[in-house]
Amino acid sequence: MSGLAISARGLTRRFGELTAVDHIDLSVEKGRIFGFLGPNGSGKTTAIRMLCGLLTPSDGNVEVLGRRIPADAEPLRREIGYMTQKFSLYTDLTTLENLRFMARVYGLGRGERRRRIDEVLEQFALTELRGRQLQAMSGGQRQRVALAVATLHRPTLLFLDEPTSAVDPENRRDFWEKLFDLSEAGTTILVSTHYMDEAERCHRLAILERGRVRRDDSPQALMGALDGRVVEVSGSDLRTLRAQLMVRPEVVSAAQQGSRLRVLFDAGAEAPLEQLHSAAQGHTCQLARPNLEDVFMAATSGGRA
Amino acid sequence: MSSPGRIAAVAHKEFLQLARDRMSFGMIVMIPLVQLLLFGYAINTMVRNIPIAVVDLSGSATARVITEQVRVNQVVDIVSYLHTPQQAEAAVIAGEVRAALIFPRDLARRIASGDTVGQWLVDGSDTTVSQVLLGLRNMPLQLQAGAPAGAYQASEPSFEVSLFFNPERRSAVNIVPGLTAIVLTMTMILFTSLALVRERELGNMELLITTPIHPLELMVGKLVPYTLAGLVQVAIILGLGHVIFKVPFAGGLGTLAVATLSFVAASLTLGLLLSTIARSQLQAMQLTVFILLPSILLSGFMFPYDAMPEVAQWIAEAFPATHFVRLVRGVVLRGAQLEQLAGDILWLCAFTAVVLLVATARFNKRLD
């Protein structure tokens, strides 16, 4: 078997006139954390649903864990775990009741069931919360339960659709620690997010915009490709300067961040730092380390395209 | 692990949710209770103080004694004394009285030969009233003041009764068993029609269809707790109906259980089918009402099945409630045995199987 957990070619999904996912190609290596980064409506959920076999693609070929989707979706279900974007566990049941229900639905034997439930309770620090109904839990606690349920049957591939959108930053870090543990243990993870800091933790990242994959590489490579194209300007009257810069064709974006203006240049722009020096007399200019936000802006042409 | 395990898992989960949902849980108990009391007492209040007229052609003391006995049971209220049967008939037709009690000229001779002592002219257009007056037909009489009650045992009913307008005779007692069909139709279909839609609206369905569960396992699992709820409801209605309204129970409990289970299963699967059609909980409720109305009107609960036009009878046959009204009256009132009810029970079982398969086929584990 190949080293790919997911391989998609020309994956497409139309809803009437709208093309939610537009001919995307994906290669997700086994054991990696692969990220979908994109704004709301960019097609992350639709793509994940197709990869899980929940939505029939309008076009394209998909293989997940060596099985053709959607034809072979049913046997695939035991091998994947899916954490939906909208919370989908039973909030009127307790942690333990949800776990027991899902363990039986996944067909775990009696002994196996008890062992696995104890394991995930331990693993996700839920032992104290096992008797509590989910409706009485915080967002972070609920997401831990959801992850516990998604991993209960030891899937080799996990789909996590914006798993941390209702979680505060500190709990988000803890959540990611759990993901790295799972990844370490060999689980392939596909996670969607619109948080840049989260995206940066992935081994590989696909940037989605309006149903298309605009970039697809490791976060480091994506950011490295912008070396020399991001300049930070500090000084007075940055708003006027920004307006002047934005009309230039070689400037992709200019965003004010506190007392600095972060300017992203087009790939073809020549000597960005020098250009800015002359354009912004009286300001201090220096090259900055590109971040994922810059990558995202560059990939989507600053949202102007 | 196998299907039984998954079905049990779903059933257990549904049971926990049902037990925690005070609203639904309350409905299981309150709907039969409220309906029973409403229907039961509405009927009971109507059987008091029915206005009647008396025509005494015999002019005897015996007639006066009998009249007094009829009066004291409070069912009737004697509003006028008339002179001829023709006047009495006119009063009934005019709606001034609901009935007239007529003592013939030869009252003494009739008593001597153990014959009926008088005749009731009854406005049969109100079935409940006529039914109550029919009940007076066999009332035990004492012919002289001071004689022991029931001293006069006529070889035939003590009164002869003529029903005007509507010879179809229905017992108020029919209402209570029939009510079980209506309450079950209402609650059973509603519960399951909401069952799948609610999970879809709450988002649980997206997770559930990602698991290896088979749609049939999901469906059957969901039926189990509500089946128990249905049995509880029937027990409430018939039990309290027996205690409060003296509804007789002629048949066997086993037969009743089989009939009830087959009807509950049919209603629940029908609800599941609606649930696969409805896009929202509101739509599910509307579809339920769509089934409920003809079930009430055509099942024989409100109007006698035999009096309906043939086309309406054909339509009525398509509703499980029609079959259950027949079954439950058969068991409860006539003490019918399983063999005699086999036709309707088999129909309900076949209905359940077909609808369950259609619902399962309609339920697909996809979101598109």
Ligand SMILES: Nc1ncnc2c1ncn2[C@@H]1O[C@H](COP(=O)(O)OP(=O)(O)O)[C@@H](O)[C@H]1O
């Ligand atoms: N079932 C559906 N029917 C019609 N349009 C849909 C449906 N699901 C998603 N869409 C549309 O497809 C686009 C992509 O949505 P989605 O995949 O949910 O994006 P994301 O998860 O990135 O926010 C959106 O414009 C959304 O409105």
Ligand SMILES: [Mg+2]
């Ligand atoms: Mg989404």
